Structure formats: structure tokens, C-alpha cells
Amino acid sequence: MAKDIREDISWAQINSDVLKSLESPRPMYWVIIAIALAMFSLFVGGEIYQYRNGMWVSGQNNPHVWGLYIATFIFWIGMSHSGTLLSAILHLMHADWRKPIYRFAEAMTTFSLMTAGLFVMVHLGRLWQFYYSVPYPNERGLWPNFQSPLLWDAMAIFTYLSSSVIFLFIGMIPDLAICRDHLHPGWRKKLYTVLALGWEGTDRQWRNFRVTYLTVACYLIPLAVSVHSIVASDFAMSQQPGWHVTSFPPYFVAGALYSGCAAIITLFIILRYVFRFEEYMTLPILKKTARLTFAIAMVWTYLNAIEFASVWYSHDQASKDVLIQKATGPYAFAWWGMIICGSVVPLALAFKKVQTNIPMLFSVSLLLNMGMWLERWMIVSPTFSHGYYPWTWDHDQFPSFLQWGMVFGSFGWFTLLFMIFCKVFPSISMYEVKEMVYHRSLASKMGGKGGH
Amino acid sequence: MSVSNLLANWSQFRQAHPTEGDFHKEYKWAMAIDLDACTGCNACSVACYAENNIPVVGKDRYARGHAMHWMRVERYWDEDNRDMPDQGAQFLPMMCQQCEAAPCETVCPAGATNHTPDGLNSQIYNRCVGSRYCSANCPFKVRYFNWWDFPKEENVFADPLPLQLNPDVTVRTKGVMEKCTFCVQRLTVAKHNARNEGRLVQEGEVQTACQQSCPTNAISFGNMVDPESRVGKQWKAQQVDLAADKQVKDAGDESHEVGEHHSGTQLRGYRIFEELRAYPSVMYLERVRESAV
Ligand code: SF4
Ligand code: SF4
Numbered sequence: 156m157a158k159d160i161r162e163d164i165s166w167a168q169i170n171s172d173v174l175k176s177l178e179s180p181r182p183m184y185w186v187i188i189a190i191a192l193a194m195f196s197l198f199v200g201g202e203i204y205q206y207r208n209g210m211w212v213s214g215q216n217n218p219h220v221w222g223l224y225i226a227t228f229i230f231w232i233g234m235s236h237s238g239t240l241l242s243a244i245l246h247l248m249h250a251d252w253r254k255p256i257y258r259f260a261e262a263m264t265t266f267s268l269m270t271a272g273l274f275v276m277v278h279l280g281r282l283w284q285f286y287y288s289v290p291y292p293n294e295r296g297l298w299p300n301f302q303s304p305l306l307w308d309a310m311a312i313f314t315y316l317s318s319s320v321i322f323l324f325i326g327m328i329p330d331l332a333i334c335r336d337h338l339h340p341g342w343r344k345k346l347y348t349v350l351a352l353g354w355e356g357t358d359r360q361w362r363n364f365r366v367t368y369l370t371v372a373c374y375l376i377p378l379a380v381s382v383h384s385i386v387a388s389d390f391a392m393s394q395q396p397g398w399h400v401t402s403f404p405p406y407f408v409a410g411a412l413y414s415g416c417a418a419i420i421t422l423f424i425i426l427r428y429v430f431r432f433e434e435y436m437t438l439p440i441l442k443k444t445a446r447l448t449f450a451i452a453m454v455w456t457y458l459n460a461i462e463f464a465s466v467w468y469s470h471d472q473a474s475k476d477v478l479i480q481k482a483t484g485p486y487a488f489a490w491w492g493m494i495i496c497g498s499v500v501p502l503a504l505a506f507k508k509v510q511t512n513i514p515m516l517f518s519v520s521l522l523l524n525m526g527m528w529l530e531r532w533m534i535v536s537p538t539f540s541h542g543y544y545p546w547t548w549d550h551d552q553f554p555s556f557l558q559w560g561m562v563f564g565s566f567g568w569f570t571l572l573f574m575i576f577c578k579v580f581p582s583i584s585m586y587e588v589k590e591m592v593y594h595r596s597l598a599s600k601m602g603g604k605g606g607h
Numbered sequence: 608m609s610v611s612n613l614l615a616n617w618s619q620f621r622q623a624h625p626t627e628g629d630f631h632k633e634y635k636w637a638m639a640i641d642l643d644a645c646t647g648c649n650a651c652s653v654a655c656y657a658e659n660n661i662p663v664v665g666k667d668r669y670a671r672g673h674a675m676h677w678m679r680v681e682r683y684w685d686e687d688n689r690d691m692p693d694q695g696a697q698f699l700p701m702m703c704q705q706c707e708a709a710p711c712e713t714v715c716p717a718g719a720t721n722h723t724p725d726g727l728n729s730q731i732y733n734r735c736v737g738s739r740y741c742s743a744n745c746p747f748k749v750r751y752f753n754w755w756d757f758p759k760e761e762n763v764f765a766d767p768l769p770l771q772l773n774p775d776v777t778v779r780t781k782g783v784m785e786k787c788t789f790c791v792q793r794l795t796v797a798k799h800n801a802r803n804e805g806r807l808v809q810e811g812e813v814q815t816a817c818q819q820s821c822p823t824n825a826i827s828f829g830n831m832v833d834p835e836s837r838v839g840k841q842w843k844a845q846q847v848d849l850a851a852d853k854q855v856k857d858a859g860d861e862s863h864e865v866g867e868h869h870s871g872t873q874l875r876g877y878r879i880f881e882e883l884r885a886y887p888s889v890m891y892l893e894r895v896r897e898s899a900v
Contacts, residue, residue: 175816183893190897208755208756209753209754209755209756209781209782210737210752210754210781211668211671211673211754211755211780215740215754216670216671216672216673216754217673217674217748217750217751217752218672218748220739220743220752221739221743263833278738278739279736279737279738279739280735280736280737280738280739280752280753280781280783280784281735281736281781281782281783282782284736284737285736287716287717287719287734287736288716288736297718297734298718299718300713300715300716300717301718302713302714302715303713303714303715303716303718303740305714305715305716305740306716309716313710356896389740393710393714393740393743393744393745394710394744394746394883395743395746498894539743542746542748543746543747543880543883544746544747544748545747546681546683546699546701546748549672552672554684560826595744606638
């Protein structure tokens with residue numbers, strides 16, 4: 156099997172390769188930034204329009220009080236999970252192949268959470284009063300409703316967001332010091348100097364660093380699981396047909412890891428090209444990521460089947476009707492799209508040829524992401540179109556252009572943040588790649604198989 | 608309730624009526640609607656619009672699903688492909704059921720919808736952030752969201768309609784949720800008057816707008832705690848218990864499916880979606896006539 160990384164790559168080479176990404180990406184970078192900016196302006200424009208006119212412009216109605224905003228919110232929350240998977244879980248499992256790619260996955264966590272946050276805001280009827288739903292001390296002694304899953308949601312997301320920013324930052328400190336030492340004076344040097352917190356690479360600093368990093372990693376894992384379980388509670392804790400499903404929390408977590416892994420493949424391929432990271436983001440690593448994605452896709456498929464089966468055999472007619480509606484009603488195209496993109500397309504990842512074929516992987520990863528987005532839509536909308544109360548069944552509602560535009564625009568916001576991050580901060584962890592190269596060359600010198 | 612007590616009485620905790628203690632000491636507002644008397648005339652709906660300053664949205668917005676009818680009169684047919692009332696329509700006036708264990712209350716993140724000691728499901732417009740979770744979780748879908756800035760929409764309260772707005776009721780702005788309140792503004796006035804005279808509100812002293820306008824007297828409303836109240840007598844006669852999740856009418860019916868009950872008794876009183884354990888405060892009386900009007 157090909158090696159994850161060249162073992163004779165010199166440390167100075169690693170530094171200069173990664174630092175180069177901060178200076179001169181391919182022209183494609185600027186194209187991406189421009190497109191992302193345009194998409195985000197669409198989002199901003201849409202929000203201004205909606206803010207001024209009221210929620211009717213989004214095309215939602217009674218009974219369809221939730222729509223694409225909530226579906227896309229879940230999608231972005233889900234996307235954030237793979238960063239934690241790669242950086243924290245695989246860190247604890249000593250899977251060292253994650254080292255060159257975990258930094259961008261973590262950045263993805265942070266930025267997709269920030270994108271998800273946008274949708275909460277955009278969804279609210281009275282955005283300007285959003286702080287009513289967060290616990291803040293006030294002279295009237297008014298608190299939010301601690302029974303509401305939506306409140307748990309807000310707290311879980313804030314916690315997860317702040318913790319993942321801290322985790323991302325801590326993991327970056329040694330690299331920030333490298334940047335500080337290598338860059339020409341300017342605003343960036345000042346920024347790195349502040350952020351590197353006086354890192355000098357002494358023994359004591361390394362020891363403290365390792366302990367801190369590990370502690371935060373251990374802290375982050377239960378958080379990641381709880382965040383998406385709580386998002387699942389928004390649905391599972393309600394009593395609507397199609398939502399009131401006990402298996403929702405694990406199902407949501409699996410779906411989150413799944414879409415996150417698919418997104419990692421997409422971004423892997425883009426970064427590899429745009430920042431000339433071919434040496435580090437190698438095909439064998441891509442292959443491992445593809446296999447991981449395949450495994451999670453199968454878990455998700457299994458949980459999906461469980462959900463359908465438990466609804467089907469529950470003899471709860473209302474839930475059953477919703478399921479039948481999904482498969483045969485007006486949403487059938489999206490529902491079957493979800494099954495095909497989410498459960499059939501990933502089968503391609505089982506083939507070695509696909510696992511290392513970049514164009515193929517790229518398109519597969521996009522399809523998987525689409526499937527996972529459809530999944531979220533299919534959780535939210537069909538329940539509204541065919542709830543308990545027959546008089547309010549409404550099978551014709553379709554999201555308006557504005558909702559679609561906002562969903563589209565949010566990808567611009569995410570890409571913008573992500574791309575700016577990758578140009579300002581090292582998106583490959585230099586010190587960990589050095590460790591990886593060092594350990595592997597040591598192992599092969601001693602005749603071992605290399606790696607853990 | 609201590610934890611051990613909670614665990615020991617878990618099933619009772621889950622099934623028991625959730626509001627005891629200080630609740631319902633003096634008042635428990637409730638309703639009974641006789642579907643046999645209802646002719647589907649929509650007077651209740653109109654009265655509710657007038658009493659509660661509800662925006663009249665017009666045909667287009669109605670078609671979009673933006674109607675605000677707190678009280679809506681639903682039509683059902685025994686057979687498919689019917690759409691005229693004289694083809695055997697059945698009517699059901701539907702408004703907020705003022706559930707005792709309201710699914711809408713627990714999910715509101717801001718705590719904008721709450722239970723009052725006299726058994727109402729209150730909605731605090733000022734506190735609502737518009738997450739619409741309450742509507743998502745209401746089984747009856749009787750909550751209406753202000754999708755538009757209705758008070759500012761020219762057709763909604765066109766001149767001279769603003770002159771007839773009820774000064775006791777606010778006009779809601781865009782982005783908040785609203786629903787039937789059991790005409791809480793009338794209840795409050797009646798309670799204050801009674802308290803000033805050192806007594807409780809008497810039967811007949813307060814009416815909801817829908818009840819007042821119903822030509823066939825199909826709607827009765829009152830204080831169930833008061834043994835003299837018509838509504839309390841009706842509930843008792845039908846052996847409908849506020850705190851039960853299965854009524855005598857459906858005894859012996861083993862069906863657990865939502866809305867699928869078949870009575871073996873002569874009783875007519877039932878509550879909608881009893882199985883969901885929302886414990887509504889509105890009792891309906893089954894129709895006894897044949898379908899044709
Ligand atoms: S009928 Fe709906 S809105 Fe009214 S109290 Fe029950 S759940 Fe809430
Ligand atoms: S009780 Fe009052 S608010 Fe409720 S439906 Fe009747 S008129 Fe409307």
C-alpha cells in the first residue's frame with residue numbers, strides 16, 4: 156500500500172510548503188472567494204427583504220410553519236461533527252493519518268456551526284427579540300422556558316461553538332509560533348505574535364500543551380454527541396407523527412458524522428488543489444477518509460431502516476401515514492432522492508478504484524451531501540403536510556424562491572469564512588505532520604510497518 | 608416531588624392530571640360544543656374576528672394559508688368528492704382547545720405561552736420570539752402566526768374598520784403567534800367586577816363572543832368549578848372527566864389509534880385526540896342526526 160506521506164520530506168520543507176499557502180494560493184482561490192461573496196450577498200439581501208416584509212415572503216404558512224430554514228439548520232449542525240470526529244476521537248484512538256487533515260476539518264466544525272446559527276436567526280419571526288430565548292439576568296426575573304428543547308439547543312450550540320473554537324485555537328498554538336517566526340513584519344505578524352501566546356517550544360510548554368489538548372479533546376466528544384442528540388430532541392420530544400421517534404438521537408448523530416465526512420472529502424479535494432497540498436493531503440489519506448465515510452454511511456442506512464421499521468410496526472396510524480406520504484406523496488422525489496444519494500451512492504465507495512479517483516470521489520461526496528440535506532428536509536416538512544389533524548393537511552406547499560436562495564447563500568457564507576481561515580491560518584498542522592513523518596521514518600528504519 | 612417519589616410513582620406521574628394544588632380553586636374555564644346543534648353558519652367565527660381584532664386577510668392570502676381564523680368552522684363529508692354543504696356536510700367549530708397539558712407550552716423557548724391557574728392556555732404576545740415551535744407541536748394546528756405586518760396592511764383593517772377595533776384587545780404585530788384566548792379580556796373584566804363585590808363570577812355573567820353569537824346555542828362556556836354552570840352540568844351528564852384520557856363513552860373500546868373510537872354507549876361527549884393526553888378543555892357532543900341537513 157502506498158504511504159500516507161513521504162518519509163523523507165524535510166521539516167523545513169513542511170514549514171515552507173504550508174506557509175506558502177498563506178501567501179500564494181492558485182488563482183482559483185480568488186475565484187472561489189468572489190463566488191462565495193456573491194452568494195453571501197444574496198443571503199444578506201434575502202434577509203433584509205424578509206426582515207422588512209415579515210415572514211410571509213419565505214412562503215411558509217399554516218400548517219407549514221417550519222421549512223427549509225430548520226432543515227438547513229440541522230444540515231449545518233450535522234456538518235460540524237466530523238471535525239470533532241477527526242480531531243478528537245481519532246486523536247484519542249492514535250490514528251495518525253488524520254494529522255494532515257484534521258485542522259481544516261476542525262475549522263469546518265466552527266464555521267458550519269456559525270452558519271447553522273444564522274438559520275436560527277433567519278427563522279425567527281421576531282429576530283430583534285431573539286435574546287428572549289437565552290438565559291440572561293434581568294431585572295424582571297424573567298427566564299426562558301427550561302423545558303423547551305429549543306432552549307437546550309441554543310445552549311448546546313453555544314457551548315459546542317465556544318469549545319470548538321478553543322480547541323481549534325489550542326491545537327494551532329505551535330503552528331502560530333512558526334508563522335510568527337517566519338513571516339515578514341506586518342499586521343499578520345502582530346496577529347500571530349499575540350495568538351502564539353509566547354510559545355517557545357520548551358519542554359514544559361510542550362508538556363502542558365499536550366495535557367491541555369487532550370483534556371479539551373475529551374471534553375469535546377460528549378459535547379458533539381449531545382449537540383446533535385439535542386437537535387434530534389427538537390423533534391423527538393414533540394409529539395407529532397413522524398417526529399416522535401425514540402431512535403432519533405443516535406440517528407441524528409450518525410447522520411451528522413456521515414454528512415460531515417462527506418463534506419471533508421469535498422473540502423479535502425478543493426484544498427489540495429487550491430493550496431497545492433498534494434504532498435500532504437495524499438491519496439492514501441483520502442482513501443482512508445473514503446472508507447470511514449463508507450462505514451458511517453452503512454451505519455446511517457441501518458438506523459434509517461430501524462426508524463422506518465419501528466414506525467411501521469408501531470401501529471401508530473398517524474406516523475405510518477406520514478411515512479407512506481413521504482414515499483408516495485408530493486415529497487416522494489426528495490425522499491427517494493435521499494434514499495438513493497444516502498444509501499445507494501455510498502456503495503461506490505466500497506470500490507478501490509473509486510476510493511482514489513479524485514473526480515469520482517468529488518462527485519460522490521457532493522451527492523452524499525445532497526442526500527443528507529434531503530434527509531433533513533424530509534424529517535421536517537412531511538410531518539407538517541400530513542400531521543394529526545386532517546383538516547389542516549396541506550400537500551401542495553413548496554418552499555419559495557427566497558427559502559431556496561437563503562439556503563444557497565448560506566453555502567457562500569460558509570465558504571467565505573472557511574477560505575479566509577485557510578489563507579490566514581495554516582490549514583495543515585505543521586507540527587503534527589512533522590511528528591507523523593518522524594515517527595514513520597523511525598518505524599521504517601527499525602523495520603516496522605510504519606505508523607500506528 | 609422528590610426523586611424517589613417520582614420514580615416510585617412513575618406511571619401515575621405520567622398519567623395523572625397534571626394541574627392540581629392551587630389550580631382550579633375558583634375557576635376552571637371550559638366549553639362544550641354540541642355538534643348536533645351546529646349548523647355551520649360561521650357566526651361564531653365572525654364574532655371572534657370582531658371581538659379579538661383578528662385581521663381579515665382576503666382570498667389570496669387565505670389561499671396561501673395565511674388566514675387568522677382563531678375560530679374556524681370545518682366541513683367534513685361522509686363521502687368523497689363532495690364540496691357543497693347540502694351534500695351532507697358535517698361541521699366542527701375548532702379553536703384552541705385550552706389543553707390542560709398543552710403540548711405547545713412545554714416547547715416554547717421564551718416561555719411565551721403558559722398555563723393560568725384558571726385553566727387557560729395564555730399567549731403573551733410581547734414575549735413571543737416567533738420560533739413557531741408551539742404551532743409545530745399543537746396537534747390541532749389552531750395557532751396562527753402573523754406572517755405579515757397585518758395592522759399595517761391596507762386591506763386588513765381598511766377604513767372605517769379601525770373604528771370598530773376592540774379597545775380591550777391588542778393588535779398583534781408581525782412575527783408573533785396568536786390563537787383563541789377564550790376571550791380572556793371578558794373573563795378578566797368579569798373576575799375583577801366580581802372580586803370588587805367580594806364574590807365569584809356567576810353563571811351567565813360572562814360569555815365568549817362565539818358563544819354569544821351562536822344562533823342555535825350550540826356553544827356553552829363557563830366555570831366548571833361552579834356546580835351551577837351549564838357547562839359543568841353538561842360535562843357531568845356526559846361523564847367526561849377533565850383528568851381522564853379515556854372517557855366513559857369509549858369504555859370497552861380497545862382501539863388505541865388516534866381519533867378511531869366507536870362508542871357502545873348512549874353518551875355523546877368526547878374530546879378530540881384524547882389519546883394524545885393533552886387534556887383539552889373543550890368537550891364536543893357527537894352528532895345524532897343523519898348526515899343530510
Ligand atoms: S389546542 Fe393547541 S394551542 Fe391550544 S392549548 Fe392545545 S396545544 Fe396549545
Ligand atoms: S372563545 Fe373567544 S377567542 Fe375563542 S374562539 Fe370563541 S370568540 Fe374566539
